[in-house]
Amino acid sequence: MTEDALLDGRVRLVQPRRGHRAGSDAVLLAAACGEADGETVADFGAGVGAVGLMVAARHPSCRGVLVENDPALAALARRNVALNGLADRFKVCEADILAPASIRRQAGLEAGSAGLVVTNPPFWPAGRVRTSPDAGRRAAHVMADEALDGWVRAAADVLAPGGRLVLIHRVDGLAGLLATLAGRFGDIAVRPVHPRCDRPAVRLLVAARKGSRAPLRLMPGFVLNGPDGRFTPEADAVHRGTASIAME
Structure with a gap:
């Protein structure tokens, strides 16, 4: 195990040294959740709790639940909740x-x-993709195409009317994701994430509202790195926890 710091040390995270580890995808997702103060937040497939705990650090009055099926990861998530003093929330x-x-x-x-x-x-x-021999990494990365529909259906079930779903997805999966959201969610915002301004997007941040009929919006791209390979000022601020990623 390692103990790592996220958002400039505002979140401490114990996670396995090998296997799936929290990285930029988790940071970006937590930054894209929008206003969450006073909300009840559910982090689906929480793993060791990285996304949910970063949402908690960004929005001190939210409460929530970290949903994880793997008993070992769920135990680490409980440990991380306690480590960050969030057992009351x-x-x-x-x-x-x-x-x-x-x-x-x-x-x-x-x-x-x-x-x-x-x-x-x-x-x-x-x-x-080539699946990892590590069971934890494999479970975190690979899921049957038809299972995404069940994942979104479960989110719609847990959400109150008008509640929001925010997720990160692969670029070539957009058509399937939109088809899965159709009829359950509207007011869908899609924000591409580019490794550099001159490179194709590698991820999509997607926000949607349960029961809405508002049309889809394609947001400006979010660029991670400048020509020197370092984070752009915007990406650096997001990783430090001092800025958010607008999805409105």
Whole structure:
């Protein structure tokens, strides 16, 4: 295990030295969640809790639940909640997001209980990438295409009417994601993330509102690195936790 610092030390995170580790995807997702003070936040597929804990650090009056199916990662998420002094605001729910709703209820994940769901779902389809021999890394990265529909359906179930879903996804998965959101979510905002200003996007930040009929919006791209390979001022501020990524 290692203990790492995120957002300039505002979040401490114990995570496995090997396997899937929190990185820029988690930082970007937490920065794109919009106003969350006073909200109940659910972090789907929370792993060790990186995204949910960064949302908590950014929005001191929000409360929430870290939803994780792997018992070992859920135990680390509980440890990280305590490490960051958030036991009075955040809890860990050990639940399979893709299980039937009745099973999720038994685990404590109630319908209409959240105003915001944030998630970094495993977004590489099986067979499209070389899978890691590490089980944790494999589970964090690879999920069957049809499982994304169940993931989004579960988010819609947990969200209250008008609640928001914010996620990060792969670029070539946009068409499938939009099809999955259709009929459940509207007011969809898509913001491409570029490694440099002259390079194609490598990720998409997507925000959507449950039950809305507002049209889709394509937002300006967010650029991570300048010509020198270092973070742009905007990306540096996001990683320090002093700036957010607008999705409105």
